[in-house]
């Protein structure tokens with residue numbers, strides 16, 4: 329099993345580019361199942377989750393045609409089986425995103441239930457209920473969701489989400505594009521990745537308005553066509569590099585990114601003492617060599633502070649000046665990094681969904697275990713600021729979401745290498 333070995337050696341300094349967003353690329357790849365012609369997607373990140381997605385589409389009969397620089401062409405009219413098997417779905421929860429498109433385009437779908445994961449139970453009841461409201465007949469048995477549109481076509485409906493769900497919004501948004509009539513999604517997710525998906529669907533001929541607000545209106549069309557679309561930059565990867573620089577008293581410029589998708593994160597970094605400068609497609613953070621100040625965090629749906637940045641901020645707070653509280657409101661078990669950070673000398677107490685972090689000037693390197701994607705990122709940040717060597721085990725988690733992590737961090741002066749076995 330691959331491991332990362334990191335030796336703390338001072339501030340993170342330099343320039344790094346942001347890759348395409350994983351959480352935008354995954355629904356956009358699923359959206360190609362809706363098309364009647366080739367969809368060409370560029371700026372895909374080179375990540376394990378993307379490989380898993382392409383394998384899943386390939387198993388359905390949609391063979392990806394790879395171009396240069398992580399560009400891929402996929403054609404939804406080539407689907408032969410509307411089946412997403414457990415062996416692939418278990419590798420990546422976002423596989424559930426094929427349910428809406430398959431049902432809308434082909435009138436039936438069989439998708440393995442994704443099951444729980446380290447950060448929480450993550451049910452998909454709202455995806456299922458929404459599709460039922462659009463006329464689908466759904467049974468869940470033997471670990472599979474079996475869905476049918478009895479008349480062959482879904483019907484538009486008004487759907488009010490009980491809780492804000494990102495992939496739930498995306499699944500129903502995709503399903504509604506080919507449904508008969510109008511669908512209104514209320515209490516919809518406003519995440520930039522939902523907007524990116526909507527823009528790709530519009531480029532495919534869908535009629536969508538209100539994306540980016542909590543009410544999305546979709547007028548169903550008969551067919552969607554091929555298009556060319558470039559995936560937005562990854563705001564969570566961008567944020568992770570910024571936090572690595574803030575925690576290590578460094579200076580970093582992230583290019584090929586979008587500051588407008590990171591308002592809540594940039595505000596917290598400024599509160600921690602960073603000077604932030606932004607341009608059209610770059611963000612620069614400078615700590616002027618100073619130790620960060622502790623910042624309180626409360627995760628919530630966009631545009632509030634993202635749960636996917638919580639673990640990284642816990643690592644920064646662990647070495648910051650002062651005591652902070654970090655409240656996780658989205659997932660019930662997203663503090664698995666705390667125990668590992670404490671093994672490196674952090675002082676973090678957990679009380680329910682709140683971590684109380686008492687900053688300490690130094691952490692010490694230790695063997696630690698990654699438990700999920702962003703927990704891995706927080707351990708890498710802690711390792712960068714710790715004295716001595718840290719070995720991060722189970723980094724297959726980090727490979728799900730961070731492209732070329734060693735190359736990118738090495739370019740910023742971090743002493744990092746991968747070992748296998």
Ligand SMILES: CC(=O)N[C@H]1[C@@H](OP(=O)(O)OP(=O)(O)OC[C@H]2O[C@@H](n3ccc(=O)[nH]c3=O)[C@H](O)[C@@H]2O)O[C@H](CO)[C@@H](O)[C@@H]1O
Nearest residue numbers: 351422450451452453454455491492493494495496636658
């Ligand atoms: C591939 C992708 O985009 N993943 C992101 C997506 O995950 P994902 O879309 O799975 O997360 P959701 O937004 O759906 O989850 C939000 C909350 O809603 C609950 N819920 C969700 C669906 C449902 O049917 N029933 C239900 O109760 C979940 O348990 C959770 O407590 O949004 C999360 C929240 O920003 C991010 O952390 C993930 O990185």
Ligand SMILES: C=C(OP(=O)(O)O)C(=O)O
Nearest residue numbers: 351421422636701702729
């Ligand atoms: C939780 C995440 O991803 P996923 O929903 O794919 O598990 C994440 O990107 O932090």
